[in-house]
Amino acid sequence: MAKLAKSPWLIHYDGSSCNGCDIEVLACLTPVYDVERFGVINTGDPKHADIFLITGGINSQNKAVVEQIYSQMPDPKVVCAVGICACNGGVFKDCYNIIGGVDKVLPVDVYVPGCAARPDAIIDGVIKAVGILEEKRKKKGGKH
Amino acid sequence: MMLKTILGMVLYIVFAPFVGGLLAGLDRKITARMQGRIGPPILQPFYDVRKLINKDILLINNMQYLFAWCFVIFVVFTGALFYGGFNILLVFFVLTTAAMFFVLEATTTNSPYSVMGANREMIQMLSYEPMVLLTAVGFYVATAFTTGTGAGTFSVASIISESNIPNIVVLPGVFFGFAFILTIKFRKSPFDLSMSHHAHQEMVKGITTELSGGMMALIEVSHWYENVFLLGVVALFVLCNKWWSIPLAILVCAITYFVEILVDNTSARVKWENMFKHSWIITLIFGVVNIFILQMLS
Ligand code: SF4
Numbered sequence: 001m002a003k004l005a006k007s008p009w010l011i012h013y014d015g016s017s018c019n020g021c022d023i024e025v026l027a028c029l030t031p032v033y034d035v036e037r038f039g040v041i042n043t044g045d046p047k048h049a050d051i052f053l054i055t056g057g058i059n060s061q062n063k064a065v066v067e068q069i070y071s072q073m074p075d076p077k078v079v080c081a082v083g084i085c086a087c088n089g090g091v092f093k094d095c096y097n098i099i100g101g102v103d104k105v106l107p108v109d110v111y112v113p114g115c116a117a118r119p120d121a122i123i124d125g126v127i128k129a130v131g132i133l134e135e136k137r138k139k140k141g142g143k144h
Numbered sequence: 145m146m147l148k149t150i151l152g153m154v155l156y157i158v159f160a161p162f163v164g165g166l167l168a169g170l171d172r173k174i175t176a177r178m179q180g181r182i183g184p185p186i187l188q189p190f191y192d193v194r195k196l197i198n199k200d201i202l203l204i205n206n207m208q209y210l211f212a213w214c215f216v217i218f219v220v221f222t223g224a225l226f227y228g229g230f231n232i233l234l235v236f237f238v239l240t241t242a243a244m245f246f247v248l249e250a251t252t253t254n255s256p257y258s259v260m261g262a263n264r265e266m267i268q269m270l271s272y273e274p275m276v277l278l279t280a281v282g283f284y285v286a287t288a289f290t291t292g293t294g295a296g297t298f299s300v301a302s303i304i305s306e307s308n309i310p311n312i313v314v315l316p317g318v319f320f321g322f323a324f325i326l327t328i329k330f331r332k333s334p335f336d337l338s339m340s341h342h343a344h345q346e347m348v349k350g351i352t353t354e355l356s357g358g359m360m361a362l363i364e365v366s367h368w369y370e371n372v373f374l375l376g377v378v379a380l381f382v383l384c385n386k387w388w389s390i391p392l393a394i395l396v397c398a399i400t401y402f403v404e405i406l407v408d409n410t411s412a413r414v415k416w417e418n419m420f421k422h423s424w425i426i427t428l429i430f431g432v433v434n435i436f437i438l439q440m441l442s
Contacts, residue, residue, distance in 0.1 A: 003194055003195060003198045004195050004198060004199075006188075006191035006194075006195070007188070007191045007192040007194075007195040009195075031179060031180040031181045034176070034181040034182050034183070036172075036176060036181060036183060036184050037181075037182050037183065037184060038184075039184050039185075039188050039191055039192070043349065044348050044349065045348045045349040045352075045353055047202060047353065047354060047355065047356040047360075048349060048352075048355075048356065048360060050195070050199070072202070074199045074200040074201065074202050074356045074357050075199070075200045076199070076200075137198060
């Protein structure tokens with residue numbers, strides 16, 4: 001039975017995004033989209049989170065932060081890159097400080113394209129991430 | 145008597161998590177509706193706990209584990225004593241011990257957010273504790289009237305079986321005071337300083353920041369136990385030896401819980417000075433004056 005699928009808790013981190021995608025992530029919580037319908041909670045605590053939602057690309061300053069947050073999340077966990085910037089650097093790709101997409105430092109499981117990614121696309125991405133979460137739990141041997 | 149005591153305790157220990165979880169689910173649903181959202185399913189809190197159990201636990205140190213378990217055990221013990229019909233003073237003292245273990249658990253982690261949450265939890269305790277004690281005293285003074293014998297009692301079983309009318313009739317002020325500090329105990333806005341169920345992130349998740357996986361699940365379940373116990377105290381204000389007091393008590397509990405949710409959704413978190421000041425003022429005005437008048441009359 002799906003043990004994790006019904007309660008995905010997110011932690012949202014704003015990399016070097018233009019804030020466009022962040023606003024769309026927050027829009028998901030509003031009454032129009034209401035992700036809490038699916039049990040999604042936007043928690044600020046990596047230790048409670050299952051899905052790491054990153055917007056914007058990785059630069060030399062936030063690389064350590066992103067890695068730190070990821071290491072503080074208990075297994076099983078998934079990384080979801082939201083927006084084209086998080087996928088591969090997007091319009092900021094050639095900037096001197098940008099390392100690239102999130103997958104340059106973390107194993108990304110779900111890519112949500114778009115500039116900005118639309119709330120429906122983000123919700124889709126989260127639902128996909130939940131599926132992967134479940135697979136990871138099974139692979140781990142599932143404690144229960 | 146003995147049988148009733150054991151039955152009360154067993155029923156509480158077995159069913160409180162289900163009632164508490166359902167209440168939490170209803171709470172989230174009503175909150176969502178108040179905000180114009182559809183909201184999660186009623187069973188969502190159970191899904192959350194099941195999820196948490198299936199996650200890894202990142203333990204900071206073994207003390208954390210020990211204190212978290214002590215918190216759980218003492219919370220369950222509090223409720224069991226209460227539903228077993230024991231002395232209400234004893235019940236409240238055990239509750240304070242439980243709260244202390246929760247604070248200790250957070251302080252051992254050495255994490256700044258967790259410790260900040262623990263400090264705020266202590267201030268919360270400081271704010272609600274006088275009213276909690278006054279509630280016990282209130283029952284003692286009130287039962288002298290409601291039982292018609294002129295002798296007060298602290299025993300939960302006797303408060304119910306010997307009162308001829310609901311104690312709330314002579315304790316309206318104490319009831320209001322207790323309902324006021326219930327906002328702190330339920331961790332609802334405006335007094336959810338040490339930890340909040342909402343997406344406030346000013347200090348991450350406060351006192352629960354360093355809890356993960358199964359430990360977090362454990363703490364969630366013990367909060368359900370605690371909520372069911374607290375609603376039991378609300379019911380105690382209404383219960384007496386008449387049959388109609390039972391549906392009335394359920395009604396009063398439902399109204400109290402609904403008002404708590406309403407307050408939660410219509411107010412923002414306040415500073416600790418504010419919480420402290422207001423809860424002590426309310427305690428003084430409503431609690432102390434109520435008991436004082438009763439004493440004068442007796
Ligand atoms: S994908 Fe577009 S909207 Fe999103 S962070 Fe990048 S530039 Fe901004």
